[in-house]
Amino acid sequence: MANPEAALDLRHFVRDIPDFPKPGIVYRDITPLLLDAEALNAAVVRLAQIARGVDVDLVVAAEARGFLLGGALARALGAGFVPARKPGKLPAETVRAEYVLEYGVDALEMHSDALAGGARVLIHDDLLATGGTAKALGDLVTRAGGEVIGFAFLVELKALGGRRKLEPTPVRALIEYD
Numbered sequence: 069m070a071n072p073e074a075a076l077d078l079r080h081f082v083r084d085i086p087d088f089p090k091p092g093i094v095y096r097d098i099t100p101l102l103l104d105a106e107a108l109n110a111a112v113v114r115l116a117q118i119a120r121g122v123d124v125d126l127v128v129a130a131e132a133r134g135f136l137l138g139g140a141l142a143r144a145l146g147a148g149f150v151p152a153r154k155p156g157k158l159p160a161e162t163v164r165a166e167y168v169l170e171y172g173v174d175a176l177e178m179h180s181d182a183l184a185g186g187a188r189v190l191i192h193d194d195l196l197a198t199g200g201t202a203k204a205l206g207d208l209v210t211r212a213g214g215e216v217i218g219f220a221f222l223v224e225l226k227a228l229g230g231r232r233k234l235e236p237t238p239v240r241a242l243i244e245y246d
Contacts, residue, residue, distance in 0.1 A: 183214035199230025
């Protein structure tokens with residue numbers, strides 16, 4: 069019998085919001101996917117499938133949308149989860165990386181001791197656009213002593229070229245837009 073998650077087209081659960089957060093940007097909203105139990109389950113199952121066969125110790129994901137599937141992905145892989153948060157949100161010593169978004173500048177921090185011992189890390193976020201957030205996460209992981217073994221995204225906006233910033237590390241996305 070076919071896997072029901074495999075037949076579900078996740079693209080139907082991503083809606084376009086034009087001119088958000090500013091004119092000229094088309095925001096890919098995953099809220100409809102999160103609202104649908106079957107689509108949400110399929111997304112987690114498929115993200116875990118693209119990481120199977122790779123020895124993952126920890127999944128690192130960015131606040132806030134990366135958290136939505138990052139923890140579930142870590143659980144599905146039998147790995148731990150490390151949150152990368154906005155500055156000032158974590159209580160212990162942190163490492164920090166700034167990055168450029170397609171519409172501004174931001175920063176992420178994670179606990180400096182989260183990756184002790186050379187952990188093998190899969191980085192997850194909901195969307196790959198210009199690659200700034202994912203590259204910043206990769207820099208944080210490396211500075212904290214971890215090894216980035218791959219990137220797993222729900223959505224990739226291919227035209228923005230973010231994948232090139234992450235090479236040669238493997239990059240996978242479930243849904244791609246040109």
